[in-house]
Amino acid sequence: MSGMPLRGDRIHRYVNAFCPVCHEERPDRPLEEVQRLSGWLVERDDRIWLERGCATHGLVRTLYDESPEILRYLEQWTAPTKRHEPDVRGNFKPVPAAYADGLPEMQTQHTCILLEDLLDHCNLKCPTCFAESSPARASVAPLEEVLASVDTRLSRENARIDVLMLSGGEPTLYPYLAELLDAVAERPIVRVLVNTNGLRIAQDDDLLDLLTRHRERVEVYLQYDGESAGASAYHRGADIRRFKDRAIERLSASGIFTTLTMTAALGVNDDEIGHVVKRALTTPYVGGVTIQPVFGSGRTGAIDPLDRLTHTGVLARLEQQTSGQVTWEDLTALPCSHPHCCSVGYLLRDDSGTWQSLTTLIGHDRLKQWLDLEPDLLANRIADDVIPSAMKDVVKQSLLDLLSEQSSLSHPSMASIWRDICTSCDIGIGTLTALATGSLPGQRKKLRAMLGERVLRVTVKPFMDMNTMIEERLTQCCVHVATVNGETGDHQCAPFCAVQAWRPLGDSRISTATGLPLVETSA
């Protein structure tokens, strides 16, 4: 007898997942009724598939990632996570029911980014909008509720929030934006990101002045989906490229660090990723690009769950679309979060005008050593006097800061980070001199200008919908959305993808849970 035959595929890892068919049948089902399913990521036909067994629907298979090779590469990059304080101690309920009471005990990462949805109202009704915002939705979170939410998080984060992200709805329409930015400036919050469609920035001088006044702390995340009218029409419902161009011009001229945030969909604008990167490379103060493969939560066009753009698919497209200027090996997984959740890479323009990546300059192996990902290797080379141990510690901490969810070019510690890193790599004497003098009094403006023109951060951020949702990524998530407890009214937060996917959690977002009609609040 020959025994049982081989399966014919290769299990990549075992996971807990959820049934997208059950979810679509009843998206608002109580969280307690959501079933966690046994499943696995499996390699087949040179792709990674997510398969889970559902008691109702049997074996359910969806595409998880396009490149097993790149996914395995990303999984090499992990780093120790930070402690967190649960919103309710003793909350050991299973995912997702646990999130009804905020961050549970079994979360394994603190809040890197606190996202406050200031309002549900928006001046666009984009066909692609995970928050399902629109002009018709008028709910606005009262300022005191937003600040109470921020203060609650500060109390659970050892009195420091690295990044506060203002979102919505369209946050530039928030009637109390100026007061909020002033109030935030008085708190131990390192940076503030404003998620915007750019329409008001393109036209409103007062708003631009407000952002310029806070530009040492505030960075703009500007929706920018590419160069084609088709991409704009598909994702935003109209050709609004002229507003985007105008917004980029005005932000750049005002010296406000801006990240272009691209929503990319297969067959729509997945061939425009290179254009967005190139535009960022050539525009001063556009210090970052974030590419987000479209995900199916909220309002979206049809996404084929068996053939869609994924994290590794975006990475694979970089080289060809940027004429080799950026490749997937220029990025690493963001070590602080789950390696499937985000990848990041830094590009630096040297004195000859050539863009080079941090991984090229430092080298993958040395980068891993510095990040302590290979403790044995590091131990074996402890006598290596090329890199003194004190230097190793400094560089490691700098890299961890750099390769973390909260990092961006407006971070106050960027000067020292770059100085530490670049003493060990060759980006030119002029650059080094500028970086070194950047930390001296009076040189800050010069440093800002140099960072704005010569450094670009590229990230790929694949959010999960129910076709790609796995529990371990929620557990290690550090992008948390401010929510309000439905029973106690306490402020708390929950992982971004969970809030967007499950209706009961979406309804607990601060803008929805505490919101008042726009007319009343602005009166």
Next chain:
Amino acid sequence: MSDPRLVEPDRGPAPGQPGPYDPLRLCIFATVALLGWVLGPLALTFFAVLGVTGYLKARRAGLLRSKCLLGDTRNVLAYLGLLALLGLAGVVWAVTSGSYWFAW
């Protein structure tokens, strides 16, 4: 229209359920007939000796009754021995008579 995400597990026939009938024996019968036709008494000798060898081994291993119609393995051995002798006689006759020993 069925949801393309819902798939059948990749597996063989469930335990206890026979798969589709494989008429292998019919193929074997035809092949034996072919060999008999082509090789004549030589084929009969070869298979009969093979059978005797196999049944001797089986009997030594404790097989007293066979599924063969003859039942007792001693009867089977006698039958196969007789066939071997017949085959051998056929070969001798073909060689000594100078006739072409193939069946035709």
